[in-house]
Amino acid sequence: MNFNITTDSISEIKADLEIIIVIDKDLNHRFVQDKKLLKKAGFSGGQDEIFHLIEKNRLYVGAETLKGKGIRPAAATAIRSLIGKKAYKNIKIATYLSHPRCSASLRALAEGIVLGSYSFTAYKSKKVRSSIKNITISLEGYNEHEITAEVAARAIHNGEITANATNFTRDIVNTTPDDCYPVIMANIAEKLADNSSLKCNILKPKTLKKEKMEALLAVARASRHKPRVIHLAHKPKSPKAVITLVGKGLTYDSGGLSLKPSEFMVGMKSDKSGGSAVLGIMKAISEMNLPVEVHGFVGAVENMIGGDAYKPDDVLKAKNGKTIEIRNTDAEGRLVLADTLCYAQQEVKADYLFDFATLTGACVVGVGHYTSGVMGNNDEIKSLVNYSAKVSGELATRLDFNPYLHKTIKSEIADVCNISNTRYGGAITAGQFLSEFIDDDHKEKWAHIDIAGPAFVEHAWGENPHGASGAGVRMMLRLIEKLARGEEH
Numbered sequence: 106m107n108f109n110i111t112t113d114s115i116s117e118i119k120a121d122l123e124i125i126i127v128i129d130k131d132l133n134h135r136f137v138q139d140k141k142l143l144k145k146a147g148f149s150g151g152q153d154e155i156f157h158l159i160e161k162n163r164l165y166v167g168a169e170t171l172k173g174k175g176i177r178p179a180a181a182t183a184i185r186s187l188i189g190k191k192a193y194k195n196i197k198i199a200t201y202l203s204h205p206r207c208s209a210s211l212r213a214l215a216e217g218i219v220l221g222s223y224s225f226t227a228y229k230s231k232k233v234r235s236s237i238k239n240i241t242i243s244l245e246g247y248n249e250h251e252i253t254a255e256v257a258a259r260a261i262h263n264g265e266i267t268a269n270a271t272n273f274t275r276d277i278v279n280t281t282p283d284d285c286y287p288v289i290m291a292n293i294a295e296k297l298a299d300n301s302s303l304k305c306n307i308l309k310p311k312t313l314k315k316e317k318m319e320a321l322l323a324v325a326r327a328s329r330h331k332p333r334v335i336h337l338a339h340k341p342k343s344p345k346a347v348i349t350l351v352g353k354g355l356t357y358d359s360g361g362l363s364l365k366p367s368e369f370m371v372g373m374k375s376d377k378s379g380g381s382a383v384l385g386i387m388k389a390i391s392e393m394n395l396p397v398e399v400h401g402f403v404g405a406v407e408n409m410i411g412g413d414a415y416k417p418d419d420v421l422k423a424k425n426g427k428t429i430e431i432r433n434t435d436a437e438g439r440l441v442l443a444d445t446l447c448y449a450q451q452e453v454k455a456d457y458l459f460d461f462a463t464l465t466g467a468c469v470v471g472v473g474h475y476t477s478g479v480m481g482n483n484d485e486i487k488s489l490v491n492y493s494a495k496v497s498g499e500l501a502t503r504l505d506f507n508p509y510l511h512k513t514i515k516s517e518i519a520d521v522c523n524i525s526n527t528r529y530g531g532a533i534t535a536g537q538f539l540s541e542f543i544d545d546d547h548k549e550k551w552a553h554i555d556i557a558g559p560a561f562v563e564h565a566w567g568e569n570p571h572g573a574s575g576a577g578v579r580m581m582l583r584l585i586e587k588l589a590r591g592e593e594h
């Protein structure tokens with residue numbers, strides 16, 4: 106898909122279809138030339154409401170606001186409605202800005218268009234895809250706000266990179282567990298490095314053993330697919346900050362011997378969403394060539410059952426020497442992350458450390474399917490993540506630690522237990538478990554982002570179709586872009 110920007114007015118542009126966004130139900134706006142017809146059809150212009158006027162080659166879509174949070178899902182919904190319609194190859198659309206010289210809505214438009222054109226067809230014999238080839242954006246504005254072609258082009262370019270990286274992550278997550286296992290994730294990372302300036306190092310079992318990553322290795326043991334730890338690095342000269350990202354890459358989570366009930370096992374291919382997000386973020390960082398050093402680590406493992414599976418009652422020693430009593434083998438993500446976090450901190454002394462994981466069902470129960478939980482020891486870092494999520498169009502909310510919940514992961518026989526002794530507060534106790542593996546240097550620099558809710562979408566919402574959403578990618582890119590501009594939090 107190509108984006109073109111032009112100063113030609115919208116009516117001068119030749120295209121197969123014009124997309125018109127109706128803002129805040131304003132059917133009296135000069136852009137809405139079919140008010141009577143729209144009213145007759147019962148179109149009121151509510152958020153994501155669409156009306157395709159086939160004869161006139163106009164597609165109307167409603168947005169509650171000119172801000173990104175209105176434009177992005179509206180554009181995605183409009184574009185998604187065209188998937189499989191081969192007649193529409195060239196699309197035109199005007200410029201919508203919420204403030205003078207502020208390109209945020211334009212970036213949101215580009216993101217919505219690219220995210221909305223996504224379809225996952227790998228396993229369909231009949232591939233129904235978007236046919237859109239060209240999007241022409243006229244600088245003719247919805248309102249008086251102006252923007253230069255240069256600023257507009259940059260916003261659209263960054264929006265494209267962001268959304269393409271999100272779609273890249275979606276593809277990995279949507280791939281089935283027998284087509285995407287740890288070695289395949291490592292291959293994806295190596296291929297990324299081959300085609301960019303990223304450096305890639307893959308740790309295989311022998312090295313993982315040498316690095317004393319016994320917790321990760323125990324989770325991996327019963328699978329025929331051997332584990333990998335992936336390290337991708339973007340290292341520009343004189344970076345403004347050093348950022349480490351760590352992702353949970355469970356290519357399948359059966360629960361292990363604490364086997365999941367069958368209805369909870371369906372969808373567990375998405376347990377690699379955190380790791381897949383890290384791969385997507387690294388891809389975008391290298392494409393944007395941001396002046397920050399970024400390291401991405403993925404713990405890629407499959408959690409299965411078998412004669413040599415790790416067990417409830419085992420005690421494992423993590424890389425940092427802490428012993429972990431296992432009481433539930435389905436709380437495996439935190440074990441993989443514990444070792445991967447320790448390895449990442451040993452390899453890189455970072456200014457910021459973020460981990461992404463579909464860590465707990467409790468997070469979904471607590472905050473719903475649409476929102477990620479943000480945890481950590483430092484309020485400013487948590488706020489930075491929250492703020493970046495908001496700008497990016499993702500939803501995130503803080504879940505604060507407390508010392509009382511921390512006590513619930515104490516163990517009688519080891520340093521810490523892999524599950525809590527209470528049914529409540531499971532997202533936080535998982536986060537506090539991870540905090541046991543953050544060293545003193547990184548304590549105040551770390552945030553844990555539980556993406557278990559939004560990572561996989563059952564029923565399409567906003568800019569997300571059914572399947573993987575690419576959660577984490579957009580929020581983290583906004584955050585890293587902010588740091589790359591030299592803005593402190």
Ligand code: BES
Pocket residue numbers: 358360376433435436437438463464465466467469524525531557558
């Ligand atoms: N991968 C799951 C968490 C999950 C649940 C992700 C639903 C996405 C949707 C994780 O490994 C897990 O099984 N966690 C357990 C922890 C429990 C045993 C303490 C959970 O949440 O039930």
Ligand code: ZN
Pocket residue numbers: 358360434435436437438
């Ligand atoms: Zn699990």
Ligand code: ZN
Pocket residue numbers: 355358376435437438463464
């Ligand atoms: Zn899991």
